[in-house]
Amino acid sequence: MLQIKCPVCKIKGDETDFSYGGEAHIYKPGVTNGQPPNMARYLYIRSNPRGVQQENWRCSLGCNKWFTISRHTISQEILATYKLRETPHPNLSGKVKNI
């Protein structure tokens, strides 16, 4: 069971105290040049990496704020936790031991 620390209210808890919101940094596309956006790509295509993934979580039993964590999908290590609209660590993969 993951242990997560909310970067907003600083509360530390089990993953059951939070809710998962899928891959982060996927933004709602708009109309470009009068063409409707590529919805299939936005809705259904995810990177699903073997390695570090940025993902959204909500502090659902705490401050109810969304935030982003960088999780290694194999080791489950959480390398960084940051608020929305903050940028992740530039080279997180460098921090991970090769798995």
Next chain:
Amino acid sequence: MSVPYRIAERVLPDRIGQRINRKKKIRFTFDRKTVPAFQGDTIASALLANGQRIISRSFKLHRPRGILSYGSNDPGSLISVGTGASRTPNTRATMTPVSNGMVSESQNNWPSLKKDWSRYFDRIKRFLPAGFYYKTFMKPMFLVPVYQRVLRLFAGTGTLLNNRDTASYEHYFLNVDVLVIGGGLSGLVVAEAASTSGAKVCLVDENGFLGGLSDIFDGQIENVTCLDWARKCVTRLAENPNVHLLPDTTATGMYDHGFVIACERCSGHSKNNDSVEERLWKIRALHTVLATGAIEQPLLFPNNDIPGIHLSSTIRAMIVRHAVAPGHRGVIYTTNDDGYKTALLMIDAGIEVIKIVDARLHAEGTLVDLVKANGILITFASTILEVITDKSNIHIQSVVTGALQGTSGITTKIDCDFISVSGSWAPVVHLWCNNGGKLEFDANSVCMRPVGTQNCMSIVGSANNVHRIENLLEESWDGGHAAAQHALGKRIRKPTPSFGISKSTKVTTSDTVGQIVRSKTTQEKDFSVFVDIHNDVTIADLKLACREGYASVEHMKRYTSLGMAPDQGKTSNLNAAVILANIQKCPVGEIGTTTYRPPYTPLRLGTIGGSQPEFKTRVFRQLPSIKWHKDNGAVLDNIGGWSRPLYYARQKIKRSIAITSEINAVRNHAGLFDASSLGKIEIKGPDSAKFLDLVYATKIDALPVGRALYGVLLNESGTLLDDGVISRLKTNLFVIYTTSGNSGLVLDHLERWHQTEWPDLRVFITSVTENYAHFSLSGPRTLEILKSLEGFDSNKLEISNYLDVWEDHFSDIDLRVLRVSYSGAYGVELSIPSNHATELWQALMHAGKELSIKPIGVEAMHTLRTEVGYIAMGIDTDTDTIPADVGLDWAVSDSKPDFIGKYGLVQDAHINAPRKKLVGILTKHENSVPEYGAPIFDRPHIEPGNVIGHVTSAFYSPTISRSISLALVSEKHIFEGAVVHISQSTGTTPANIRLSRFITKEQAGASPFRRDAGGQ
């Protein structure tokens, strides 16, 4: 009563019988036979002491099974303990301490353990290979359930309890710096080192006694025996306030981020004296050290599963701990020095050692010399070729030994009554592998040993394949120090070991390096060489699996069921890997292992469930005026997380009569429905309208103050999430209403989009669901009733239009009035602060008493809305429904530049693919009401390919005296009057599709005012 195999008290009293108290006599029963025992015995040791070698029958062939091992890894000794409601099936005899009056019974046999009828399966085992049942009992399909029921009688382990488990369980949480799993020599040293370094330590061990196997290994540390040394260590730890010792606790699973599940067995131990049967510990440790030790592996030879064949360490444990001799004359078959230790102990205990059969080509050392000095015959490079038993297959009479290699053909037959076997010692790496730890085959010691590193976890001692005591102690001390450093996140000076161990300290012990050997067997004999003793998997089965293409270790496991038994292959997986490598002629390392998954030992469902108090732990939300409903005969049910009245049966009238009278009240007089469970969310702030326009598919921006509208909420893929009324109370204050069950979902949805996509919009989203009670009053008498409501200005209502919203009063309490109706009849909805809910409800009921008002339950409300064709979100829609499917395309704005789901709606799957649409259904037989979810067919035959839709809502409408339904039906089958067939309990029933409304506006009791022509 004589106890034939109990070693007399005078024999080495300070070494033999360490755990038993001969002064405390205990009697328990096994299969209704009284068994004498001493305090400190396990069921297994007491049965062995009494010569009861057979304890259960194997899973498939019903061969006799006895005690192979002493601990939780024993594959054969599952019994049921207790009687009646407190009976526990599938308990390990080796792990269960005896107590006075305890009742135990063998499993998987009929009519008795010795005369089990199914034992004849063994005679035809050649014709029952792996996969036999799957291959044979396939056809005809309709008989498969019968096969299952019959075969079930012969296979399996214990039987379940039919009644509720009366035992109590609980969960404990624990946070520590360092968790040590395993309380053997190595674990004790780790705990001491870590606590001396300043860490808060918890040590769990599966057994009631800490010290691991120190009692059955000779050798000295600091001039005392290993056992005395371990005892001193335990005493020091018990006095240390920084150390939490948890004996009788099995760590069953290792999860992410240092989360460990451990199960403590509390009952049967007077020291705990609590009423809890088992306690589940949820431990979060900053660093976990595995000191889980190693398990001795059995050897492979024909009939190697007969009771009376024990692991070498088990024989020592039985003698040293319980003063039990496994027999009178033993043969020792070994691949390492362990067998010699057992031989020496047996000599000391006065048990005859006939011969040591050593598979190694040669061996020397102190142990070998000592054994030779005792005049025991040793043959090297030899093996057991055959085990000869009596007719019952339970008692060993003699063994045939011969050369392991070559074809000398010289065999010797030796009379004996038990055999000690010793393969290699396999590290217990289960928890190491739970989190993806890696293993490597070690050819020197023939085992899978852990390699690599893991976050927050380390492995030491014999679990790390370090067996020499002096190396093990040093490694463990270092491991404990490193664990404390890692957990506390700082450098700590390594403390000096309290036991002053150094290279010069005299430690006497010898290597226990082993090897797996297998007798030369003919094809004939392969059928009786058992690799998995519980599930009866033989070498012949493994060969068959390889021949049929299931050669990968994971495939082999599924095909033969090897390693799937309750012991999870603790004594079979390693041997199987070696055999597979042999068959495939490849190195064992290439075979690999199956995936190690929790739990390490079986966990009871009760333990996982934890404490189950009499009241339900799931609490349902209560309506503010619930007391009134209860007092007035409401039949409550849990709907969407709320406890709500289904209908009111005050004079114990029948359900259907109650519902009909409620519906008639709305259509003819008035009905009052408690809709307080509706989700109510206030949207405040200057950008409220802009925000709602972005999230709702309906255009909201232009909504004037004092008006409401019906809006639909989509998700990004364009399917319906929720619907509801949106009312504008002030320019910057909206109240949105959601479906009862979706209030949390909608709130989270709005909050998420606000936070992630449009954080710049100045909006506050607040749930006021619990703050307001919400009553729906509808029916032709509504206006008359409200006229006599105290403080209510009915003039406003009289001039109001459909979908108007305004504030009014009940006495001096603020009311929010909404001109909507979910029943199709003329009506209003009233919101009042929850603390005044019952007052308003009672006042309305009182005001309507003369006008035949009735309280309405959920059943009536659903019938009413179905009569007028209103949909219920989540009932008439599913996650694939778009607004156009249910006729809500009018609620989706064309003019808005963007909203959630706008572009999802125009996906191919929504535009070009055939859709299911919501239609009305009238059954041919007016009284037959279809079931929810009943499939609809285009012809009367039920065939999977003919399904064209399903029923979503179905009720009996008293207004038109017939059954009415809503259904989602594939659009190409939809036209007015189309005949469809609805599945019911017997076959299908014919019905017609109805595209117009079920009842007229007049029948529904809609607003009499012309200005309301568009609505109710």
